[in-house]
Amino acid sequence: MIVTEVKEKKTWLLTLFVLLFAIAGTAFAADDDALIKRALQVLGPLPASMPSEENPITPEKVRLGKILFYEPRISLDGTVSCSKCHPIALYAADGLRKSVGHNCTENPRNDPTVFNAAGQISEHWIGNRTSVEDQAKQAVIGPPSFGMPSYESVEKVLRAYKQYELLFKAAFPLDKEPATIDNFAKAIGAFERTLITPAPLDAFLKGNKDALTAQQKSGLGTFIDRGCVGCHFGPFIGGQMYQKFGIFEPYQKYTKSEKVDEGRFAVTKNETDRYVFKVPVLRNVAMTSPYFHDGSVDKLEEAVWIMGKIQLGKDLPKEQVQDIVAFLHALTGKIPEDAMTVPLLPSLQ
Amino acid sequence: MIVTEVKEKKTWLLTLFVLLFAIAGTAFAADDDALIKRALQVLGPLPASMPSEENPITPEKVRLGKILFYEPRISLDGTVSCSKCHPIALYAADGLRKSVGHNCTENPRNDPTVFNAAGQISEHWIGNRTSVEDQAKQAVIGPPSFGMPSYESVEKVLRAYKQYELLFKAAFPLDKEPATIDNFAKAIGAFERTLITPAPLDAFLKGNKDALTAQQKSGLGTFIDRGCVGCHFGPFIGGQMYQKFGIFEPYQKYTKSEKVDEGRFAVTKNETDRYVFKVPVLRNVAMTSPYFHDGSVDKLEEAVWIMGKIQLGKDLPKEQVQDIVAFLHALTGKIPEDAMTVPLLPSLQ
Numbered sequence: 001m002i003v004t005e006v007k008e009k010k011t012w013l014l015t016l017f018v019l020l021f022a023i024a025g026t027a028f029a030a031d032d033d034a035l036i037k038r039a040l041q042v043l044g045p046l047p048a049s050m051p052s053e054e055n056p057i058t059p060e061k062v063r064l065g066k067i068l069f070y071e072p073r074i075s076l077d078g079t080v081s082c083s084k085c086h087p088i089a090l091y092a093a094d095g096l097r098k099s100v101g102h103n104c105t106e107n108p109r110n111d112p113t114v115f116n117a118a119g120q121i122s123e124h125w126i127g128n129r130t131s132v133e134d135q136a137k138q139a140v141i142g143p144p145s146f147g148m149p150s151y152e153s154v155e156k157v158l159r160a161y162k163q164y165e166l167l168f169k170a171a172f173p174l175d176k177e178p179a180t181i182d183n184f185a186k187a188i189g190a191f192e193r194t195l196i197t198p199a200p201l202d203a204f205l206k207g208n209k210d211a212l213t214a215q216q217k218s219g220l221g222t223f224i225d226r227g228c229v230g231c232h233f234g235p236f237i238g239g240q241m242y243q244k245f246g247i248f249e250p251y252q253k254y255t256k257s258e259k260v261d262e263g264r265f266a267v268t269k270n271e272t273d274r275y276v277f278k279v280p281v282l283r284n285v286a287m288t289s290p291y292f293h294d295g296s297v298d299k300l301e302e303a304v305w306i307m308g309k310i311q312l313g314k315d316l317p318k319e320q321v322q323d324i325v326a327f328l329h330a331l332t333g334k335i336p337e338d339a340m341t342v343p344l345l346p347s348l349q
Numbered sequence: 350m351i352v353t354e355v356k357e358k359k360t361w362l363l364t365l366f367v368l369l370f371a372i373a374g375t376a377f378a379a380d381d382d383a384l385i386k387r388a389l390q391v392l393g394p395l396p397a398s399m400p401s402e403e404n405p406i407t408p409e410k411v412r413l414g415k416i417l418f419y420e421p422r423i424s425l426d427g428t429v430s431c432s433k434c435h436p437i438a439l440y441a442a443d444g445l446r447k448s449v450g451h452n453c454t455e456n457p458r459n460d461p462t463v464f465n466a467a468g469q470i471s472e473h474w475i476g477n478r479t480s481v482e483d484q485a486k487q488a489v490i491g492p493p494s495f496g497m498p499s500y501e502s503v504e505k506v507l508r509a510y511k512q513y514e515l516l517f518k519a520a521f522p523l524d525k526e527p528a529t530i531d532n533f534a535k536a537i538g539a540f541e542r543t544l545i546t547p548a549p550l551d552a553f554l555k556g557n558k559d560a561l562t563a564q565q566k567s568g569l570g571t572f573i574d575r576g577c578v579g580c581h582f583g584p585f586i587g588g589q590m591y592q593k594f595g596i597f598e599p600y601q602k603y604t605k606s607e608k609v610d611e612g613r614f615a616v617t618k619n620e621t622d623r624y625v626f627k628v629p630v631l632r633n634v635a636m637t638s639p640y641f642h643d644g645s646v647d648k649l650e651e652a653v654w655i656m657g658k659i660q661l662g663k664d665l666p667k668e669q670v671q672d673i674v675a676f677l678h679a680l681t682g683k684i685p686e687d688a689m690t691v692p693l694l695p696s697l698q
Contacts, residue, residue, distance in 0.1 A: 070438040077453075078445050083438075088691045089419040096427050104426075104453040286698045300698045329698070341689050342437045349635045349649045349678070 032209045035217055038224055044235040045202040046283075046333075050118040050193045055133055057190045060171040065191030067167065067343040068184060074140060074157050076102040076147035082136070082188065085145075086114045088339055091287035091332075092195070097295030102147035109261070110295035115335070116283050118193045120239030125293045126264045127242060127278045133189035137181060151181040158184065163346035197284060197333025204330070212330050219327025222320050227312050237282040237331060244276050245293070248313035251275070254306045256296040263293070286329045300325050381558045384566055387573055393584040394551040395632075395682075399467040399542045404482055406539045409520040414540030416516065416692040417533060423489060423506050425451040425496035431485070431537065434494075435463045437688055440636035440681075441544070446644030451496035458610070459644035464684070465632050467542045469588030474642045475613045476591060476627045482538035486530060500530040507533065512695035546633060546682025553679070561679050568676025571669050576661050586631040586680060593625050594642070597662035600624070603655045605645040612642070635678045649674050 051057060068074075072081040085099040085107075086092040092113040099111040109125045114132070123129035129138060139145040140154050148154050158164045158179045168178035171187055201220070203211035212220065223229060232238040242264055245251045252260055264273040277293050290296065291303040304324050308316035316324075400406060417423075421430040434448040434456075435441040441462040448460040458474045463481070472478035478487060488494040489503050497503050507513045507528045517527035520536055550569075552560035561569065572578060581587040591613055594600045601609055613622040626642050639645065640652040653673050657665035665673075 067438075070436070072436075072439075073444055077449070079443075079449055087419070087421075089416075089432075089694050090421075091693070094428075095422055100426070100428055287693075287696045289697050298697060325698070335693075340691050342691060344440070344636075344684075345438050347636045348638050348647060349674070 029209070032217070035221055036205060036207070036209075039205055039220060042224060042229040042233045043201070043205065043237060045205045046116070046196055046198050046235050047119070048196070050116070050196060052118070052131065052133070052189065052193060054131075055186045055189050055193075057193050058171065060167075061187045061190035062194055062338075063343075064167045064171045065187035065189065066338070067345060068188050069191055070343055071345060073345075074146060074148065074154050076149075080146045082114070082139070085111045088335065091115060091284045091335075093288035095289070097290055099144075101142070101144040105144040105147065107144045109293045110290065112280060113284055113288050114192050115195045115197050115333070116236050116239075116281055117195070118189070119236045120278065120281060121241070122278060125277050125280075126267050128267045131189065132192045133185040136188040136192075137185035140181070140184070154181055154184065155179060161346040161348065167346075194336055195339055197335055199283065199333035200330040201327075202333075213326065215323055215326040216330045217327075219323035219325070220330075222323050223327055226308065226314060226316065226320065226324075228307070228324070231279040231311070232282050238279045239281040241279055242273070242276050243279050243311075244274075246275055246310045249310050251292075251306075251310050254309055255292055255294070257292075257294050258296070261293055282328060283331045284333055286325075286332050300328060304328070378558065381566070384570055385554060385556070385558075388554055388569060391573060391578040391582045392550070392554065392586060394554045395465070395545055395547050395584050396468070397545070399465070399545060401467070401480065401482070401538065401542060403480075404535045404538050404542075406542050407520065409516075410536045410539035411543055411687075412692075413516045413520045414536035414538065415687070416694060417537050418540055419692055420694060422694075423495060423497065423503050425498075429495045431463070431488070434460050437684065440464060440633045440684075442637035444638065446639055448493075450491070450493040454493040454496065456493045458642045459639065461629060462633055462637050463541050464544045464546050464682070465585050465588075465630055466544070467538070468585045469627065469630060470590070471627060474626050474629075475616050477616045480538065481541045482534040485537040485541075486534035489530070489533070503530055503533065504528060510695040510697065516695075543685055544688055546684055548632065548682035549679040550676075551682075562675065564672055564675040565679045566676075568672035568674070569679075571672050572676055575657065575663060575665065575669065575673075577656070577673070580628040580660070581631050587628045588630040590628055591622070591625050592628050592660075593623075595624055595659045598659050600641075600655075600659050603658055604641055604643070606641075606643050607645070610642055631677060632680045633682060635674075635681050649677060653677070 049057070055061075069082040069086075072078055072084065075081070080102050085094045087094060092115045094111045097110060099107040101107060112125070117123060118132045121127070123132060123135040129135040140148050141151060158168070165179060168175075168183060168187075172178035172183050175183065200211045200216070204217075223232075231241060231243050234240045245263065246253075250260075251257065260275075262274050264276040264278075265271070267273070285291075286300060289300065290298045291300070297303045297306065301321055304321050305316055308314045308321070398406070404410075418431040418435075421427055421433065424430070429451050434443045434450075436443060441464045443460045446459060448456040450456060461474070466472060467481045470476070472481060472484040478484040489497050490500060507517070514528060517524075517532060517536075521527035521532050524532065549560045549565070572581075580590060580592050583589050594612065595602075599609075600606065609624075611623055613625040613627075614620070616622070634640075635649060638649065639647045640649070646652045646655065650670055653670050654665055657663045657670070
């Protein structure tokens with residue numbers, strides 16, 4: 001009888017545990033559903049492509065664009081290619097505080113990754129490039145970038161390679177003289193428009209509840225609740241608006257900035273644009289240290305805390321910072337297979 | 350009857366043509382066999398691997414070595430990696446007259462490709478590096494290369510990355526502290542020892558008579574007959590001996606050299622080593638312009654003619670030069686698939 005009682009007690013306990021677990025599970029699942037719903041209102045999964053009406057993506061353009069992306073012989077000192085500052089191995093950023101162009105010329109700001117870059121309202125920290133095509137075109141004659149003296153000088157180099165003539169002809173079959181600077185920009189733009197990196201967050205937003213860890217889910221909730229999404233919204237988690245850097249306090253009070261950057265004021269000359277920058281895309285942020293427009297901060301935890309302090313006026317507790325950082329790791333995406341292989345450049349012989 | 354006669358004549362003519370063609374074919378085939386036989390006496394197909402007794406190749410070492418090959422954060426200004434001067438896209442050379450290291454420091458000589466480099470008697474133009482491992486080790490503290498102040502400073506950077514600790518542990522499982530400069534060099538060396546690029550010449554030497562064009566075969570014959578193989582011998586078509594550059598006349602009389610380089614004299618201080626350089630490997634030479642130790646000549650035709658003039662004392666006629674150049678194109682090899690993909694570097698976060 002005692003044995004039976006114990007057995008009954010055990011069965012009862014087991015039933016209770018199963019019941020509690022089921023309730024908790026349902027609660028967690030409901031939590032996940034609610035979180036996904038909330039997240040979809042402000043974030044959203046990556047699109048399958050980043051098209052352009054002016055520059056339709058074709059395989060031939062992408063092929064040429066990828067080759068040109070690696071081409072250093074169109075720079076003043078022969079050392080600068082797109083891939084110099086955007087090496088795929090470093091998630092298409094360069095790990096420097098500020099990029100270095102031809103003859104070691106320092107760029108004014110930190111190098112943003114070109115992954116998912118075509119999804120933004122504009123390019124560069126201060127939005128002075130209208131598109132990835134515009135960025136590519138202006139970079140070749142940019143004094144701190146490729147530094148070429150003119151567009152004609154770039155075209156002259158390209159036309160010296162028979163293989164480039166063929167590649168341009170294949171990409172722009174209707175053009176009589178296809179190896180032009182505008183087609184150069186279009187080809188690179190077409191390649192960059194393929195550089196989309198879906199991440200665990202996207203799988204989660206599409207319903208795979210195991211795609212994020214518990215801490216990452218908590219971080220996503222915090223990211224929404226504390227107001228980070230006020231600027232870092234949309235499928236690219238940023239890149240859709242300009243914002244003053246240092247709303248509550250001057251940014252240089254917390255960053256390790258060596259000098260103060262007036263930001264978009266340099267473009268518009270509007271007083272309201274002083275210290276205003278484009279809100280950066282946060283996809284792959286864990287792979288693209290250092291941070292901020294001047295690359296003054298190395299660690300993501302520190303960057304997140306500073307953002308809370310100066311943008312939200314909140315001294316985020318360590319646990320929340322860590323949760324947000326865990327969530328930001330869930331934005332590290334898969335690089336398209338084609339971008340993971342190296343193209344071979346034309347030979348002069 | 351007339352019809353029959355015509356028919357007979359036609360048949361007779363056809364038989365004659367077939368016979369002539371067969372005889373010519375046999376003659377050509379015999380020529381090919383003779384050429385292959387001659388070539389095998391002085392050249393030879395690429396080996397399947399370039400092993401080292403001191404540094405056995407393992408997949409784990411190669412994996413780590415490939416990542417380190419792309420790593421710029423171990424250089425003084427954060428811009429120099431092995432792949433900076435040896436980008437796969439340019440057949441692991443850099444297209445410059447002289448390579449550029451940290452803070453735009455010019456290297457003393459032109460950049461040889463690392464493809465097939467481990468098959469040489471030594472590394473660098475003047476043979477002052479004993480192996481690819483030695484080259485990798487010395488480059489990180491080389492003033493015109495990575496420019497790091499000490500080996501310890503390199504180790505310190507590597508140890509800051511948790512993922513590097515794991516990769517070194519996997520590659521050197523018996524070492525208590527595996528992230529050392531010697532293991533760094535071994536890993537890069539192991540990766541470079543896999544960079545073998547079999548070319549049409551190798552297929553030809555193995556009996557595929559269609560692997561070379563008629564002009565390339567003619568060029569191969571000329572390359573042997575005119576004496577180029579006196580120095581450019583073996584499976585790597587060079588890399589096995591030192592030789593004075595400018596035997597018949599001073600090289601600077603024909604190259605566009607800005608200054609005279611004393612070559613291996615700088616290493617040995619022997620008068621006999623003045624203007625002596627390691628004979629370069631000619632594999633992939635059509636893809637690795639510009640030419641000579643100072644990169645002073647852009648075009649392969651010009652380089653070949655100069656070589657004939659100053660090394661062989663022969664004013665090679667244009668046709669022979671063109672044939673040799675055609676043959677040199679048959680040394681452009683297939684890059685191993687693994688080397689055609691980009692590794693992803695560890696993140697600091």
